[in-house]
Amino acid sequence: MFAGSKTVSSERNDYIMKATGIVRRIDDLGRVVIPKEIRRTMRIREGTPLEIYTSVDGEVIFRKYSPVGEISGTADQYADVLYKVGGMPTVICDRDHVIAASGIQKKEVLERRVSSSLEDLIEQRKSLYRTADGVKMNPIEGVDRFAVACAPIMADGDVNGAVIMLSDKENSAVDEKTKALVEAAAMYFGKQMEDV
Incomplete structure (x- = not known):
């Protein structure tokens, strides 16, 4: 397991959540910008659907949605x-x-x-x-x-x-x-x- 990471379970997969060290603030409209490097690495483009998960620990997890x-x-x-x-x-x-x-x-x-x-x-x-x-x-x-x-x-x-x-x-x-x-x-x- 990576230092500073947690194991997160979802219905379909078990995966490792790794901290990036990047912090972003939510703006007055409730938006947050996903950094360009993460978008490029994860192949997230404008219009890419993201599924939102929450945990009892207060985590919010975005995951690319695949129909x-x-x-x-x-x-x-x-x-x-x-x-x-x-x-x-x-x-x-x-x-x-x-x-x-x-x-x-x-x-x-x-x-x-x-x-x-x-x-x-x-x-x-x-x-x-x-x-x-x-x-x-x-x-x-x-x-x-x-x-x-x-x-x-x-x-x-x-x-x-x-x-x-x-x-x-x-x-x-x-x-x-x-x-x-x-x-x-x-x-x-x-x-x-x-x-x-």
């Missing part, structure tokens, strides 16, 4: 189906981390951060379908696999994550079936989040 993470059980099952039908490793991520995977060792990818390339792609609300001679995009930091098909998950006009099929082979290109599977999955998750 995709809320349906992770369904995401696990859907990733399994996509892998079985599409025949390629499949991952489902929120805007920051992989939350479900199939066809690849889960310990290799779960909770890993998405790459800045994938982050930019989904921020622009774009899909990616690789052709045989297309540019390779590695969607997950520290994982040497590239995306064959990727579609953003949209709900209520917001981008919440992506559905990605990964290549096992050097020259894999997407076919119409794979493209349709990924697009249908992304639409399904978007609908699930809107109905919650």
Whole structure:
């Protein structure tokens, strides 16, 4: 455990809360500014939803909210189906981390951060379908696999994550079936989040 840190439990995760040494005052409208370095490190941008927790000790904890993470059980099952039908490793991520995977060792990818390339792609609300001679995009930091098909998950006009099929082979290109599977999955998750 880190000096000056506490272990904090939430419903979904246990994590370590580490003091930054930064103190901010609340203004007359009840606002507090999150320092730029923390926003950059934690990938918090304007419009990023934050969930607020309180403890009996008087702590206020801000945590990035992930609508995709809320349906992770369904995401696990859907990733399994996509892998079985599409025949390629499949991952489902929120805007920051992989939350479900199939066809690849889960310990290799779960909770890993998405790459800045994938982050930019989904921020622009774009899909990616690789052709045989297309540019390779590695969607997950520290994982040497590239995306064959990727579609953003949209709900209520917001981008919440992506559905990605990964290549096992050097020259894999997407076919119409794979493209349709990924697009249908992304639409399904978007609908699930809107109905919650």
